[in-house]
Amino acid sequence: MNMKKIKIGLLGCGTVGSATYEILQMNADKIAQKTGVIIEVAQVFVRSMEKNYPVPKRLLTTNFQNMLDNPELEIIVELMGGIEPASTYMLQALKAKKHVVTANKAAVAAHYADLIQMSAENQVMLRFEASVAGGIPVLDALQAPLNSNEIEEVLGIVNGTTNYILTQMIESGKSYETALKLAQEKGFAEADPRADVEGIDSANKLSILLALAFDEIVPVETIPTSGISQLKSVDIKQAGDLGYKIKLLVRGKKMEGSLQASVQPMLVPKDHMLAAVSNEFNALLIRGNAVGDLLFYGRGAGGLPTASAAAGDIIEIANAIDKNAAFDTYVNKLSQSQLIFSGEGENAYYVRLTGQNRPGTLGHITSLFGKNDISIESVTQVAKDECASIVFIIHEIAREKLDRAIRKILNLDDVLSVDCILSVIT
Ligand SMILES: NC(=O)c1ccc[n+]([C@@H]2O[C@H](COP(=O)([O-])OP(=O)(O)OC[C@H]3O[C@@H](n4cnc5c(N)ncnc54)[C@H](OP(=O)(O)O)[C@@H]3O)[C@@H](O)[C@H]2O)c1
The missing domain is CATH 3.30.360.10 (Dihydrodipicolinate Reductase; domain 2)
Structure with missing residues (x-):
């Protein structure tokens, strides 16, 4: 059977780039058998032609425009890292109607709306499974x-x-x-x-x-x-x-x-x-x-686990190209949200402070918490010489309310310092 060949270009050939090349070579027969398409890495964009990369030298280029202008490349796989020039390259690739796969969380997080919009406008796919939790398919x-x-x-x-x-x-x-x-x-x-x-x-x-x-x-x-x-x-x-x-x-x-x-x-x-x-x-x-x-x-990281997610994205896009399917972009979903972003919300807290090791210290602190409507789940006190280390677990409360009470506690004569405040999963 004559299988469709889909040519891709890799940007970067470091840990994840070379592992992506390795997976596509190592599992080429399996991928072809399962999907009915042959995925061929046709060009690899690198910084230097002198360096040794684990890909054939004939694939290397140091000229990104070369890849943009290559009509045979249907998918660009960005594995360079950093916000720039990676974001610009991805936007240019989408604009040139090439599908884009990336593992770059910094670039995707910084330019999410622009990237999604560009993929929708040009009816090409953008996938970034490898950008969160490496090989684990959470997205x-x-x-x-x-x-x-x-x-x-x-x-x-x-x-x-x-x-x-x-x-x-x-x-x-x-x-x-x-x-x-x-x-x-x-x-x-x-x-x-x-x-x-x-x-x-x-x-x-x-x-x-x-x-x-x-x-x-x-x-x-x-x-x-x-x-x-x-x-x-x-x-x-x-x-x-x-x-x-x-x-x-x-x-x-x-x-x-x-x-x-x-x-x-x-x-x-x-x-x-x-x-x-x-x-x-x-x-x-x-x-x-x-x-x-x-x-x-x-x-969540490492060459092959991360490349496994990138290769999965490449195969999803190759399948859509092969089947002439409508390219799924995420843009419509974003306009539906009615949520108001409200920061951290309420949490239980762990509070460790240092007080004077003398009668009344603990009582003064707990009474101040009480007066500020803060309810204590547990308290542990370890006294050493003149000081006492006191740890509270506080029931769920807004952080601003806890901070207001902590400011008052710091004004107590028998409290020396508030050393650590951490949220607690309940
Ligand atoms: N490594 C992981 O475990 C992991 C896990 C999840 C996600 N990621 C993401 O995957 C991406 C790649 O990470 P990595 O660990 O593979 O990085 P890496 O080992 O540093 O490889 C980056 C590659 O891109 C090339 N490169 C960087 N900037 C370039 C530029 N301006 N022009 C041309 N080539 C450039 C580098 O060239 P040189 O060879 O010349 O330096 C290198 O080949 C990043 O976005 C990272 O956040 C990585």
Whole structure:
């Protein structure tokens, strides 16, 4: 049988680019057998012709315009990373009526509306499954398989670097600095780890999740975001003693017409599904009003897992081209949202503070919490010499209300400092 050949161009040939090439070669027969099309990598855009890439040299080009002008290329697969020039290249490719696949969460989150609009205007597809949770098909799941559901919540761990660091702190008692160094040695953290440890990478992914789960474009810079670089071993230990593990979580939650979203380290009860997700693994819990809770678990990064998602997108598009199907763009769904973005919403909290080790300190603090309508679930006090370390778990409350009470508590004579406030999953 004469199979249709679909030619694609790769932008970038690093970890994910070379792994995508590898999958398409390794599983070429299987892909052809299953889909009835042959997918051929016809050009690879790189920065230097001198460097050794694991693809035949004849495929390399350093001229992007070359690829744009090549009428044979039907799909452009952007695997360079960074917001620019990747975003501009993707917009140009869509405008040239080429379908686009990308793994680039920073570019997709920064230019979501423009990219979607450009794909719709030119009736070509844009797919970015690999941009969130690597090899785990969470974005796809939020489409057709869950279309009959109202999505109520997405909650999860979408950054393997920080989960690896936290696992080392929790299980081996390492300090943040030692755990980060180990993550860098093992290749789980970049030399410059800021995007991961400050929660920016997770916020980019959450912004994309919010668009697909709730049809809502929430700019990354408006998502309340905090990372793990300020976390102290003492809080990992205290949380553990109270029955929790600290995880860097992304959360998007629909509440009575509003949408709450945040990226922050949170206390997760040890018997919660997400507490069992260790090391570099990712997991996302999706709650639908019909299906209930679904947990997606797996490798959120790495060459082959991420390339598996990119290759899946390429095959979906190749199938649509082969069948002359209408190209599905996401644009119509976005205009439907009526939700008001309301930041972080209400949470339970872990509060650790240091007070004078003398009679009355605890009473003064609890009475101030009471006067401010803040209800305490538990309190633990460890006294050492002149100081006492006091940890409260506070019932659900708006953060502004807690902050108002904390300001008053800091004015008490017997309180020395408020050392840590973290949200708690209940
Ligand atoms: N690695 C993962 O586990 C992972 C997981 C999920 C998503 N992603 C996403 O996948 C994308 C690629 O990541 P990666 O880890 O494969 O990165 P990488 O190993 O650094 O590879 C990037 C490739 O793109 C090329 N490149 C970068 N900027 C370029 C430019 N301006 N012009 C031409 N070529 C350029 C690089 O060229 P040189 O070879 O000359 O440096 C390199 O070949 C990123 O968006 C990343 O966020 C990665």
